Amino acid sequence: xxxxxxxxxxxxxxxxxxxxxxxxxxxxxxxxxxxxxxxxxxxxxxxxxxxxxxxxxxxxxxxxxxxxxxxxxxxxxxxxxxxxxxxxxxxxxxxxxxxxxxxxxxxxxxxxxxxxxxxxxxxxxxxxxxxxxxxxxxxxxxxxxxxxxxxxxxxxxxxxxxxxxxxxxxxxxxxxxxxxxxxxxxxxxxxxxxxxxxxxxxxxxxxxxxxxxxxxxxxxxxxxxxxxxxxxxxxxxxxxxxxxxxxxxxxxxxxxxxxxxxxxxxxxxxxxxxxxxxxxxxxxxxxxxxxxxxxxxxxxxxxxxxxxxxxxxxxxxxxxxxxxxxxxxxxxxxxxxxxxxxxxxxxxxxxxxxxxxxxxxxxxxxxxxxxxxxxxxxxxxxxxxxxxxxxxxxxxxxxxxxxxxxxxxxxxxxxxxxxxxxxxxxxxxxxxxxxxxxxxxxxxxxxxxxxxxxxxxxxxxxxxxxxxxxxxxxxxxxxxxxxxxxxxxxxxxxxxxxxxxxxxxxxxxxxxxxxxxxxxxxxxxxxxxxxxxxxxxxxxxxxxxxxxxxxxxxxxxxxxxxxxxxxxxxxxxxxxxxxxxxxxxxxxxxxxxxxxxxxxxxxxxxxxxxxxxxxxxxxxxxxxxxxxxxxxxxxxxxxxxxxxxxxxxxxxxxxxxxxxxxxxxxxxxxxxxxxxxxxxxxxxxxxxxxxxxxxxxxxxxxxxxxxxxxxxxxxxxxxxxxxxxxxx
Ligand code: HDE
Numbered sequence: 001x002x003x004x005x006x007x008x009x010x011x012x013x014x015x016x017x018x019x020x021x022x023x024x025x026x027x028x029x030x031x032x033x034x035x036x037x038x039x040x041x042x043x044x045x046x047x048x049x050x051x052x053x054x055x056x057x058x059x060x061x062x063x064x065x066x067x068x069x070x071x072x073x074x075x076x077x078x079x080x081x082x083x084x085x086x087x088x089x090x091x092x093x094x095x096x097x098x099x100x101x102x103x104x105x106x107x108x109x110x111x112x113x114x115x116x117x118x119x120x121x122x123x124x125x126x127x128x129x130x131x132x133x134x135x136x137x138x139x140x141x142x143x144x145x146x147x148x149x150x151x152x153x154x155x156x157x158x159x160x161x162x163x164x165x166x167x168x169x170x171x172x173x174x175x176x177x178x179x180x181x182x183x184x185x186x187x188x189x190x191x192x193x194x195x196x197x198x199x200x201x202x203x204x205x206x207x208x209x210x211x212x213x214x215x216x217x218x219x220x221x222x223x224x225x226x227x228x229x230x231x232x233x234x235x236x237x238x239x240x241x242x243x244x245x246x247x248x249x250x251x252x253x254x255x256x257x258x259x260x261x262x263x264x265x266x267x268x269x270x271x272x273x274x275x276x277x278x279x280x281x282x283x284x285x286x287x288x289x290x291x292x293x294x295x296x297x298x299x300x301x302x303x304x305x306x307x308x309x310x311x312x313x314x315x316x317x318x319x320x321x322x323x324x325x326x327x328x329x330x331x332x333x334x335x336x337x338x339x340x341x342x343x344x345x346x347x348x349x350x351x352x353x354x355x356x357x358x359x360x361x362x363x364x365x366x367x368x369x370x371x372x373x374x375x376x377x378x379x380x381x382x383x384x385x386x387x388x389x390x391x392x393x394x395x396x397x398x399x400x401x402x403x404x405x406x407x408x409x410x411x412x413x414x415x416x417x418x419x420x421x422x423x424x425x426x427x428x429x430x431x432x433x434x435x436x437x438x439x440x441x442x443x444x445x446x447x448x449x450x451x452x453x454x455x456x457x458x459x460x461x462x463x464x465x466x467x468x469x470x471x472x473x474x475x476x477x478x479x480x481x482x483x484x485x486x487x488x489x490x491x492x493x494x495x496x497x498x499x500x501x502x503x504x505x506x507x508x509x510x511x512x513x514x515x516x517x518x519x520x521x522x523x524x525x526x527x528x529x530x531x532x533x534x535x536x537x538x539x540x541x542x543x544x545x546x547x548x549x550x551x552x553x554x555x556x557x558x559x560x561x562x563x564x565x566x567x568x569x570x571x572x573x574x575x576x577x578x579x580x581x582x583x584x585x586x587x588x589x590x591x592x593x594x595x596x597x598x599x600x601x602x603x604x605x606x607x608x609x610x611x612x613x614x615x616x617x618x619x620x621x622x623x624x625x626x627x628x629x630x631x632x633x634x635x636x637x638x639x640x641x642x643x644x645x646x647x648x649x650x651x652x653x654x655x656x657x658x659x660x661x662x663x664x665x666x667x668x669x670x671x672x673x674x675x676x677x678x679x680x681x682x683x684x685x686x687x688x689x690x691x692x693x694x695x696x697x698x699x700x701x702x703x704x705x706x707x708x709x710x711x712x713x714x715x716x717x718x719x720x721x722x723x724x725x726x727x728x
Contacts, residue, residue: 181380
């Protein structure tokens with residue numbers, strides 16, 4: 001029989017009126033060892049018998065009930081019907097956006113007491129470990145699409161705080177395409193596969209997307225992020241996260257301040273290159289999901305620091321941009337990011353559907369001490385998320401184990417599809433005498449939510465504030481802040497996308513209404529790669545359809561704006577979790593193999609010996625070495641770096657098409673390469689012997705070469721190599 005695990009066996013507390021059994025059990029604190037719901041865990045121990053859903057033992061689950069051995073199946077076969085009907089209903093609608101995702105459990109802990117800023121316990125008690133569930137996602141693709149699409153990544157965090165659930169539903173980019181929620185369905189319709197033929201999957205490189213953005217100049221800044229390497233992260237552990245909107249923090253004295261939320265990955269920001277991304281999409285479309293799962297399984301927990309940018313309410317208007325405009329960042333150089341706590345992801349879900357699919361985030365899930373701003377995109381989201389969860393997961397989505405708060409839920413909401421609580425008593429209304437006035441309001445309690453007392457006045461208008469009209473300054477700032485190789489990648493990304501666009505008018509408008517307004521250098525680079533002429537638009541032959549959001553004049557000095565914090569051009573501090581291919585075979589140099597493996601393992605990197613076939617190979621000392629992957633199963637794109645080992649295997653590698661392709665491709669993608677001893681032969685075959693350690697290509701034999709290789713790995717990529725040689 002299916003066995004309920006520990007929670008079910010635990011002694012129950014006495015119930016209080018209006019509480020269900022599961023609500024009582026969930027009230028027990030779980031901070032030390034956060035588990036989402038012991039009650040709901042269902043495991044089958046070995047030897048236990050199968051039953052149907054009504055508990056009846058099943059004699060035979062492999063043959064349906066038939067009239068005669070070769071006869072028709074009988075309607076009365078209730079087991080067959082129950083099993084098949086359940087199967088027929090096994091799916092819920094996939095999310096309209098962010099359908100493809102992966103998630104993990106963990107905890108958040110503040111570094112210090114921030115009660116001067118907020119009364120949110122999660123931020124003002126450094127002794128607390130608040131359980132969290134974090135779901136990462138792509139936006140445009142369906143649930144089965146590739147992880148490596150060029151796209152924004154969702155970074156949604158559910159904090160199960162003692163004062164209720166707080167969802168920080170963010171992205172890995174700090175701005176968004178549009179300024180007003182009313183445009184969101186249009187944006188999503190434009191970027192999703194085109195409706196007549198449902199192509200292309202998980203890609204913005206098609207006509208409808210570029211048609212829409214060419215008429216939506218407010219998207220210029222976000223386009224820069226999406227065309228940059230931020231849109232193709234190496235892993236979820238190596239990307240930033242942002243709350244995007246301006247929110248508010250409120251302290252116990254009722255003082256409010258504006259805040260922007262940031263997640264800073266402890267491993268630094270790392271990306272792949274576009275050619276690599278497209279290939280990983282074929283070789284391992286689960287690349288990010290797998291990386292998250294495996295790193296948690298081996299104890300290499302993804303970690304992020306929570307950063308806050310705080311702006312006093314009196315300073316609301318001191319910037320060149322509007323704090324309520326979600327297409328703008330507050331440059332870190334203007335308001336530093338204060339790091340206030342750490343998020344650690346340390347447990348994989350037990351069940352993808354019950355947790356990762358059914359988790360229901362909502363920007364409106366906030367706790368006392370955290371409040372909204374009037375950002376019109378955020379205001380629209382406050383409506384959309386509850387609506388989408390009701391449709392997708394059902395009216396009782398909040399009762400599901402993954403969504404329930406850890407503190408008790410007590411209210412008069414009842415019934416509805418999929419209700420799991422058995423509410424007791426006859427009182428389900430307020431005010432009441434029959435229930436002793438319970439559950440009651442808490443007008444005085446500090447832990448009761450109190451909305452900000454914000455003074456609002458103005459006429460009812462369907463207009464945008466003129467303070468939202470500068471669409472290009474920060475796009476230009478992003479471009480100005482990039483290193484040469486980052487600029488190259490951005491220009492190549494625009495060119496790739498526009499070369500997929502068939503409509504000449506759309507291509508022309510992107511160039512002449514967006515790119516030329518961002519940076520001449522960008523427009524020129526893209527023009528060369530696409531053949532799109534830089535020419536004024538709006539003449540009679542080529543009229544500009546009236547853009548719904550006209551942009552204002554470029555601010556004086558905008559062309560010079562720079563924010564160095566936006567660049568990824570910084571070496572990392574760790575190579576932990578980096579995958580390193582060790583190319584070898586029969587007779588591989590035993591000393592080199594051991595030395596390089598030991599050095600990598602000591603840094604937490606993941607060396608894998610690759611040989612022509614799976615199984616084992618004898619090293620130069622005659623010892624059998626386990627082959628971690630056979631060459632056909634080991635594409636270079638899933639590794640961060642490569643070592644060509646010496647020994648008798650070195651000559652054989654020069655005859656292997658797979659090995660030659662491996663090294664050439666790794667070189668082209670800017671990866672660190674070491675050729676130890678005779679391993680040099682393969683570099684010669686690939687005509688790469690001119691490459692130097694400065695290019696991340698290390699040759700030699702011994703501790704010095706290995707140390708230089710580890711140093712090169714901190715760089716992660718040598719992208720300039722691609723600029724000066726073959727483009728990546
Ligand atoms: Fe979302 N968004 N969004 N979004 N969003 C959804 O909710 C929506 C926006 C984000 O892992 C949906 O449960 C509107 C910005 C993430 O489950 C839906 C607008 C940001 C996730 C929805 C936005 C996000 C979603 C679809 C414009 C970054 C995945 C399924 C006003 C700050 C959460 C669902 C998960 C999901 C609506 C814009 C982030 C339909 C109307 C800006 C990370 O409710």
